[in-house]
Amino acid sequence: MKKSLSERSQASVWHPFTQMQVGPKPIGLKKGEGVYLFDEDGKKYIDxxxxxxxxxxxxxxPYIADKIAEQARSLEHVIFAGFTHEPAVSLAERLLENLPDNQARIFYSDNGSTAVEVGLKMAFQYWQNIQQEKTKVIAFKEGYHGDTFGAMSVGSRSAFTEPFFPFLFDVEFVESPAKNADQCITQIRQLVEAHDVAAIVYEPLVQGAGGMLMYSKETLDEILALCKEHEVLCIADEVMTGFYRTGTFFASEVGEEQPDIMCLSKGLTGGVMAMGVTTCTAKIYDAFLSDHFMNKTFFHGHSFTANPIACASANASLDLLLQVECQDRIKGIQAKNESFMARLKGNIKVENIRVLGTILALDVKSDVVTGYGNAVRDEINYFFLEKGILLRPLGNTLYLLPPYCISDEELDFIYEKIVEYIT
Ligand SMILES: Cc1ncc(COP(=O)(O)O)c(C=O)c1O
Structure with missing residues (x-):
């Protein structure tokens, strides 16, 4: 008998973040269209x-698909050292138009982890290039920045990174600003007053993988002001928050203070092609300039840096993102989430209901501590998959982070199923 896609995958593929011995069988997908995914048995899921x-x-x-196909027929790939091309230059120009106005240069890489990795390397080399000895890094507990070694080093230590502890560089972890803002700020103050700190790495406004933990723009501003006062480079990891996820183009634009370095990925290409971007100020960029080609140069790059098809995808995504229809939907999703949040208030099965831009999150009450390891996760996962909704929770934290094309009716359908789950 012909094997299913799922069975063939189980026999040949090693899936990420999955205990292959006991993990669930992967769902074999045949097609995606709008907010829907269709599996090999014909079942559809709202993503x-x-x-x-x-x-x-x-x-x-379809618009992104056409632009990618067009690009694939004209220039599919080229070495990005010594060559450049229209999609990369247009994308850089367009990103700079929309980034906080202190950002001056765009550096391309492949994914969110490499965007962070590049941000860290830029910061470390910046201090070396200007001959200042600064190596200390501050990061937040509950933070997640990716799975390469630098990105893991600045991520909160957990079971995910435990096998690699001996290989990670030392980082000063401070309290999560979402869990205790005052303590977080006090700890940062103590560190920056006592030491020469090279950089702080942070997810602005929401710590995503840590459990959609949200904190205020006032807290963010206070942290940045403190760091700037002590000449600590501020590296905003906007891999998840960028491109209107939190309601504004970038989460970093909500306050007075601006980051020195920004890391982008995920929504950058509309989620279609793998791509990372790290941006920086003119001051940082200028510190890498020299008369000699080996001197102060930033020696970092990837085979697929600034891949033209990925850049075309990002340009197409920006076209769609800036259209009135998309902007209206972003506001519409936020408004619907807010009224759903109000409806859930007082429900005894959930707590910490929170909304930021197009993100809605809540914690399902449980006897076990809130967090990724909470086994309620599997129960929530199966319940919603069975109802035709992909809503992969973070432990007992259930959240929505939908595509911007989702309709009010589709949101209502998800809300009803959430209510069904918690009643
Ligand atoms: C804030 C943040 N930074 C970095 C990453 C890593 O991105 P990637 O999975 O593309 O390597 C993630 C992924 O979830 C993320 O949420």
């Missing part, structure tokens, strides 16, 4: 989390 927080405009978006 309520934009795949891995990536596909801003839904799946197989």
């Amino acid at each position: 309520a989390i934009s795949s891995w927080w990536t596909c801003l405009h839904g799946h197989s978006q």
Whole structure:
């Protein structure tokens, strides 16, 4: 008998974040269209989390697909050292138009982890290039910045990174600003007053993988002001928050203070192609300039840096993102989430209901501590998959992070199923 896609995958593929011995069988997908995914048995699922927080405009978006195909026929790839091309230059120009106005340069890489990795390397080399000895890094507990070694080093230590502890560089971890803002600020103050700190790495306004933990723009501003006062480079990891996820183009634009370095990925290409971007100020960029080609140069790059098809995808995603229809939907999702939040208030089965831009999150009450390891996760996962909704929770934290093309009716359908789950 012909084997299913799922069975063939189980026999040949090693899936990420999955205990292959006991993990669930992967669902074999045949197709994606708008907010829907269709499996090999014909069942459809609403993708309520934009795949891995990536596909801003839904799946197989025709406009993006056309632009990618067009690009593939004209220039599919080229070495990006010594060569450049229209999609990369246009994308850089367009990003700079929309980034906080102190950002001056765009550096391309492949994914969110490499965007952070590049941000860290830029910061470390910046201090070396200007001959200042600064190596200390501050990061937040509950933070997640990716799975390469630098990105793991600045991520909160957990079971995920435990096998690699001996290989991670030392980082000063301070309290999560979402869990205790005052303590977080006090700890940062103590560190920056006592030491020469090179950089702080943070997810602005919401710590995503840590459990959609949200904190205020006032807290963010206070942290940045403190760091700037002590000449600590501020590296904003906007891999998840960028491109209107939190309601504004970038989460970093809500306050007075601006980051020195920004890391982007996920929604950058509309979630269609793998791509990372790290941006920086003119001051940082200028510190890498020299008369000699080996001197102060930033020696970092990837084979697929600034891949033209990925850049074309990002340009197409920006076209869609800036259209009135998309902007209206972003506001519409936020408004619907807020009224759903009000409806859930007082429900005894959930707590910490929170909304930020197009993200809605809540914790399902449980006897076990809130967090990724909470086994309620599997129960929630299966319940919603069975109802035709992809809503992969973070432990007992259930959240929505939908594609912006989701309709009010589709949101209502998800809300009803959430209510059904908690009653
Ligand atoms: C804030 C943040 N930074 C970095 C990453 C890593 O991105 P990638 O999975 O593309 O390597 C993630 C992924 O979830 C993230 O949420």
